[in-house]
Amino acid sequence: MSKIPFLQLNEQSITKLQYITIMICFLMNVLDGMDVLIISYCAPAIATSWQIGPEALGIVFSVGLAGMALGALVIAPYADHIGRKKMILISAFLMGASVFCTGFAQTVPQLILLRLLSGLGIGSMLATTASLTSEYLPNRSKDFWVSFVLAGYPIGAIIVGYVAASVIPVSGWRMMFKLAGIASLVTIPIIFFFLSESIEFYLSKQPRNALQKVNRILEKLKVSPLSELPNKSNKSLIISVDQLLSNTYRISTLKLWTALFFAFGCLYFLISWIPKLATNAGLSMELAIYSGTVFNVGAFFGIVVQGYISSKIGLKKTIAFFLGTTAFLMAIFNVFVGSDFILLIFGLLGFTLQGGFVGLYAVAARLYPAEFRTTGVGWAIGAGRLGGVLGPALGGILIGWGLSMSTNFMIFAVPAFLAGVVTYFISSKEIP
Incomplete structure (x- = not known):
């Protein structure tokens, strides 16, 4: 081309x-x-x-x-x-x-x-x-x-x-x-x-x-x-997942899918359960509902800032930092329970988690050539959505066991951290 x-x-x-x-x-x-x-x-x-x-x-x-x-x-x-x-x-x-x-x-x-x-x-x-x-x-x-x-x-x-x-x-x-x-x-x-x-x-x-x-x-x-x-190009007009798993792309594809699986799981856990967990933590129903809005406002700014920083220092480093910060905030969430800073933390979690998560879409768009780029992006999203289904379900089980909001957040800090680590080690000359 x-x-x-x-x-x-x-x-x-x-x-x-x-x-x-x-x-x-x-x-x-x-x-x-x-x-x-x-x-x-x-x-x-x-x-x-x-x-x-x-x-x-x-x-x-x-x-x-x-x-x-x-x-x-x-x-x-x-x-x-x-x-x-x-x-x-x-x-x-x-x-x-x-x-x-x-x-x-x-x-x-x-x-x-x-x-x-x-x-x-x-x-x-x-x-x-x-x-x-x-x-x-x-x-x-x-x-x-x-x-x-x-x-x-x-x-x-x-x-x-x-x-x-x-x-x-x-x-x-x-x-x-x-x-x-x-x-x-x-x-x-x-x-x-x-x-x-x-x-x-x-x-x-x-x-x-x-x-x-x-x-x-x-x-x-x-x-x-x-x-x-x-x-x-003499390539077949039939684009299949086999090309995503060819020798050239297999390892990077599997790492991308793994990162999105963990990131989707953590994200959909938070989206699904923040209002309920916030209520359990002592917030009024009004503030619990507002926490979801704060999370999405933080997400918008996080996504834009992540994109800007990625253009300066590289995509993988930026995503790893954002998701690593998400894991840290979730792990220490107990410090903020009952304080006036809890809504701020929800906003920061939206900022870091959604910023890092959306960065993985940019990784997918860079990783694959035009001949099967949308196939690659689509399959990456689809593979990640399995985590999006399992995350809220696991959260429901943990909440049903009576685990506190802080304990749930500490557990789901692990997939956020793993998503950042796996992303950092994606190897491709197309991804800075």
Whole structure:
């Protein structure tokens, strides 16, 4: 593949087209965060309206997470065949249509099916936006912008909480889903008209009129046009996990999956149980709910700061430091129980854990070539989500045993620490 366009991108300032790409991908991750968390805010109203118990709601929650894993593992890899832009359009439609239709659901099976479909869109959107952002930005600032785009996720989580607090008491939970679905659907024309396809995709797959399409993009990027396309890769059009586990990538792939497994487990434990554990620790219900918001606010700033530091000192060192700091804060959490600093610690945990966690997406985007980059990112997310399923379940068992908040935090400090260590020892010349 020709490196000339990318060498020129590395030498010049970011253009309007690149900023448009960043902001659209950021917006889609804001909507991702909204569509994931909306069920949590609507669940109490649904339970009251339908007279269903926590067991049924637990299935709804789990199916949504399963859909996200399947979206990353099965749907997102098709972006390596059909293009990043088409996959983002498909994901936006899946998210918007399924979330909007959820507002009309009448039974639990219907709700389960619609959450599965929305999960498919959310999972594929996360992987594809990370890949596209990575492919449009210069090497020196790639890690920052990938992290920035993914920082839209906690922003969406915060926004949906505030909107739900206003909408659900007045208009009901159905209106909340309808509004969220419309918000995703209206982005489809924005994506279609303003988002450009990946240059690397055009050069590697070479669809019809690829040279003209590449040169139109290069003109907007203020980069010299190509006179001809590079030699097309003879690799099979069927991208499989075997390529992620080939001799070149096997060790790095397994380390990345392991790091994401531990990081997902720790993160979803905190997301799922912070309000409950905060209540157990003596906080009022209002402050316990607020603790989740503080966690997500910290996450946004942590993700952005992590991206900036990574561009200066390297991705692996930064992630290891952030996750190591998370482990330290969780291990000494008992010091802050009952003090006025407990909400500050929740914010710091969001800052360090989510900052380090999202950095692993940037690692995945750097690790693999364009031919199967979205496949690599998608499988990394999918492998990590197994930890996301096990973390909250293990937390529930430990809490059921009567273990204190501090003891739970000390236990889950271990996977945070291991995630940082494993990340530090990922070996790849593509990852600083």
